[in-house]
Each structure stands twice: as C-alpha cells, then as structure tokens.
Amino acid sequence: MYRPRPIVSLPADTDADGIKLYTISASDDAVAIAPYLPRLAAMKQARAIPWSTTPAFAICHEAAKARYLVLGWWGNDNEMFIAVAAQDASGWVEDLARYSFCLWDMEVMWHERNAFVETLYGEVPSLAAYRAKRMGDR
Numbered sequence: 001m002y003r004p005r006p007i008v009s010l011p012a013d014t015d016a017d018g019i020k021l022y023t024i025s026a027s028d029d030a031v032a033i034a035p036y037l038p039r040l041a042a043m044k045q046a047r048a049i050p051w052s053t054t055p056a057f058a059i060c061h062e063a064a065k066a067r068y069l070v071l072g073w074w075g076n077d078n079e080m081f082i083a084v085a086a087q088d089a090s091g092w093v094e095d096l097a098r099y100s101f102c103l104w105d106m107e108v109m110w111h112e113r114n115a116f117v118e119t120l121y122g123e124v125p126s127l128a129a130y131r132a133k134r135m136g137d138r
Contacts, residue, residue, distance in 0.1 A: 005104050009134040017051035018131050022108050024061040036060040036069050039085055039092045043071050055130045057112050059105050070101045074116055111135040
C-alpha cells in the first residue's frame with residue numbers, strides 16, 4: 001500500500017561532478033549514502049558523458065527489499081536519460097528488464113523535470129541555477 005516516503009536532498013558537494021543527490025527511505029530512517037557512492041562512480045564512468053557540465057541527478061533509494069540507485073541526466077535538448085542499478089544478493093545489477101524506478105522515484109523526477117524547464121529550457125539557460133534548485137526535505 002502506498003504511503004509517502006521521506007525524500008532528502010543531499011548537500012551540493014556530495015558529488016564532485018555536481019550531480020544532485022537525493023535519498024528515499026522505505027523505513028523512514030536516514031539513508032547511509034556510503035554504500036551508493038562507489039556504484040554511482042561506476043555508473044558515471046561507464047558512460048561517455050561530461051558529468052561536470054551535464055544536468056543530472058541520482059536517487060539513492062532504500063526500498064523495502066533492496067537498494068536502488070537511479071541516475072538521470074538531460075541530453076538532446078529536452079530528453080531525460082535514465083540508468084537504474086539494484087543491489088541484490090549477487091551485488092549491484094544494472095538490468096532494465098529486471099529493475100526500474102518506482103513511483104516514489106517519480107516524485108523526484110517530476111521535481112527535476114520542472115527544475116530543468118525553469119532553469120535550462122528557457123531564454124537564459126543556467127546549469128548553476130538548475131543545480132541550486134533542489135527538492136525540499138520533507
């Protein structure tokens with residue numbers, strides 16, 4: 001059954017490339033970010049994307065049955081690309097046929113869509129303004 005989950009925006013310096021990081025917790029407990037950071041680094045390294053100049057965000061989601069890491073970035077003017085990794089008994093797995101984002105992650109995606117439109121898809125695009133526009137903690 002659906003119930004809201006805490007969404008927390010992490011400090012801007014959590015990712016060296018400026019990717020906005022969020023956490024979501026099924027248990028309402030704070031999410032330890034350390035287990036996610038090596039996987040995020042590997043996901044970034046696997047893609048030929050200039051992360052320091054690309055608008056992007058990641059969601060570290062402590063779900064009820066697994067950890068999920070959702071990496072989203074903007075390209076081709078107005079497209080959001082996505083990669084999802086889940087941590088199961090064998091380790092981190094990226095397989096969109098098995099794992100995807102969920103409805104709680106979509107709250108962050110909606111915020112990020114609006115932030116992109118407001119700060120990058122207008123007359124005066126500003127990556128700094130996009131990165132400063134973070135979803136409020138609740």
